[in-house]
Amino acid sequence: MSLKIGAENWPKSSSQKDEEPLIVIREYDEEKHKVEVEKLERLCEVGQRGKPSLVTDLLGDPICRIRHFQLHVMLVAEYGKEGEIVGVIRGCVKTVARGNSAYVKLAYVLGLRVSPKHRRFGIGTKLVEHLEEWCKQKGAKYAYMATDCTNEPSINLFTKKCGYSKFRTLTMLVQPVHAHYKPISTSIAVLRLPPRLARLTYNHMFTNSEFFPKDMDLILSNKLNLGTFMAIPKKYLTKCDPKNGIFPPSYAILSVWNTKEVFKLQVKGMSPFVHACCVGTRLLDGCMPWLKLPSFPNVFRPFGIYLMYGLQMEGKFGKQLMKSLCGFVHNMARDDGGCGAIVAEVSQRDPVREAIPHWSKLSWAEDMWCIKNLEDMKKEIFHEKCGLSNWLNYRSSSSVIFVDPRDF
Template sequence: MSLKIAAESWPKPPLETVQSMNEAVVVREYDEERHKIAVEKMESLCEVGQKGKPSLVTDLMGDPICRIRHFPIHIMLVAEYGEEGEVVGVIRGCVKTVARGSSVYVKVAYLLGLRVSPTRRRLGIGAKLVEHLEEWCEQKGAKYAYIATDYTNEPSINLFTKKFGYSKFRTLTMLVQPVHAHYKPITSSITVIRLPPCLSRSIYNRLLSNSEFHPKDIDLILSNKLNLGTFMAIPKRYLSKWDPKTGIIPPNFAMLSVWNTKEVFKLQVKGVSPLTQTFCAGTRILDSWVPCLRLPSFPDVFKPFGVYFLYGLHMEGKNSRVLMRSLCEFVHNMAKDDDGCGAVVTELGQRDPVREAVPHWSKFSWAEDVWCIKKLDKCEPLDWIISGSSSPVIFVDPRDF
C-alpha cells in the first residue's frame, strides 16, 4: 500500500549541496496549524507509480496525523528547509507492546509514511527523519523498530537494510476481495454470531497470544469506533448447545474482526486508459442487471473508495475452511451495504493456514509484503531477529494498515 514506507531513486546531487542542505534542514514535531496544508500538498506530489502506468493513490481523510492517532503513543515529524520553513519531508511513528511469540511481550516501534518532496530527494532528508524518529522511539522504551513495504520497492528496502541496519524479517501476503453488485450466498447450515468486545478479547488472548505481533492493548482495538465488530461462524447445529456467555469455544468455528478504514484513508487507481475504464463499467452494469449470473464484475476503483480490513482471523475444527469462507462472504455483504466501500482486505503470514480459506482476486492481491526490523536496544538480552518463530501466525494490527 502507498501508505507504507516508500522511496524513489533520484539523481545524486554534488556533495557540497548535500552538506549545505543538511545544515539548513530542521526536523520538528508536526503542528496542525502550522504544517497541515503544506504536508497535504507535499504528499499529493509523492504518488507511488511510474508515469504512464496505473498507480494506487492514497488519500488521507482529515488531519494527516489521523493515520496514527489511534495508537496511544505516536508522533509525526516534519522536515523544514530554509528560513521560510518549507516542508520537504515527513514521517510517522508509533510505539506499542506486542508478543514476539510464546506470550513474551516487547515494546516495538512502527515507522511509516516516510515522504520526501520530489524536488528535494537524495539530499539526506529521509535519513535525518528516520534518525530523529528512531531516537524518539528509543526514548519511549521501544526495543525494536520495524517498517513494511512491497518487495518490489527496492529503493525503500535498500535504504533501511543498507543504510539503517534493518533486516528482512517477515513476509506477508495481502489478499483483496472486490465488493460486487450482488450479495454473496452463505451456506444455510452456517450461522454468524457477533461477539461482544469482552468475549472477543478473551478469545483472542487465549488463542493468539502466542502469535507474533499480537498487541497487548487488543482491548483498545476492539473498542475503537473504527472496529465494526468481531464475528464467529459456527454450524447451526451448535446454536442450541453453545452459549457464548460462558466463554467456552465451540469445537468447530471461524472468527475474525472487521476494521473500517474509510474514515482514515481512501484509495484510487489512476493512470488507466478510458477504454479500460469503460470496459470495467460495462461489467458492473451487466452484473447489476443480471445478478443471478454472479459475474465477476470489475469494481469501480477509478474513483476514491474505502476498504474493510479483516484481522484476527482464526479457524478450528472440521470444515473450518468452509466456515471461514462463509464469514468472509458475510463481511463482503456488509461492505456492499456500505456506500463507498470497494474491497475487503486482509494481510496474513505466508505460513498461516487461514490463507487457503480466504476468498480473493489474485489480480488485486500481492504475495510479498516485506517487514524489515531493527534492534534499537543493544542491551536487550534476547534477539528476536535471529530467534525465529514457533507460530505460523502473524497478528496484523489494523491500525498499522
C-alpha cells in the same frame, strides 16, 4: 524538538552562507504544517509515468493514521528560510507479543515521504534516525516497517542505510465488493461477540503469535472497529457457550476495521482499454443482474476498504466457515456504499490464507516486514547472557502473525 542537517551536499546560491543549515526536522504542528504536508503527500503519490498507481487520500488531519495509538509522533523536514516541507514520517510505540507469551515494546515506522526534487540528500535517513531516537526515549526495544517487496528504494533505504533486516513476509489478499450479496449457507450461524468476550477469546487464541498487541481491548472498543464475528454450524449452537470458553469443534472468527473513515484509495494511470473493460463489466451486470456477474467495482474514484483481522479457524469445517464469514463481511461492505474492497493480511504459513476469497490480480503475495534492534550492543550482550534471545534471530513456533488494524 528539532534537528539541523548539514548542507554541504546541497547546491547553494551565491547569497547563501556555507554555515547556513538548510534542513530542520521538528515535530508536526497542525496549524503550521497541515496544508504543506497534504501537498507533499499528493506530490509523492504520483506513480511512474505510464504505469497505474494506487493513490491514498487521508481524511482530516494528516496524523489521523497514528492517532489511535497512545504513543505516536509525526515529524516533518523543513527546508530553507521559508520552511518548505520536503519530508515527513510517522511513528508509534506499542507493546506486542514476540511469541510464547513474551511481550516487548515495539516502534512502528510508516508514512515516510520525501519530495521528489529533494531526494538523495539524506533527508529520509535523517527522518528515520530522528524518529528512532524518539521511539527509544519512549522505551521501544525494536522498530519495524512494512512495504511491498517490489519497493526497492524503500527496502534499500531501511536495510542498507538504516540497519534494518528483512524479517517476516506476509500476503495481502483483496476481494472487490460487488453489487450482489454473497450467499450464506442456512446451516451456518454468525454470532457477534461483545468486545470483552472478543478480547478474552483473542488473548487465548493468539498467546503464542507474533505482533499481538497488549492493548487489544482498545482496538476492539475503538469506533472504527465494526465488530467481532464468529461462524459456527447451527447444529452446534446448543453446545456452544463462548462466555464460558466453550467453543464448538468447528468455528471461524474475525474482526472488521473500517479504514474508510481514515483514508480513501483511488486507482489512477490505468490504460484506456483496461478502464473501458472495467466499465463494461458494470454495464453488462446492470443490464443482466440475474446473472450475478462479478463486475469490477469503480476503483477509479475514491473508495474505502474494510480490513479483516484476527482471522482464526478450527475444525474440519473451519475452511468452509471462514469463507462464509468473509462472505458475511462482503455483504456488510456491500451495504456500505463507500466501501470498494475487503482486505486481509496474513502470514504466508497461516492455514487461514487458503480460506480467504480474493482476486489474485488485486492481491500481492509479498508484503515485506523489516525490523531493527534499537538497543545498544552492551545491552544486547547482557540480554543474551540472561537467556533473552534477539528477536531478529528468533523463529516463532506459531505460523500466525497478528496484523494490527491501526497499522493501515
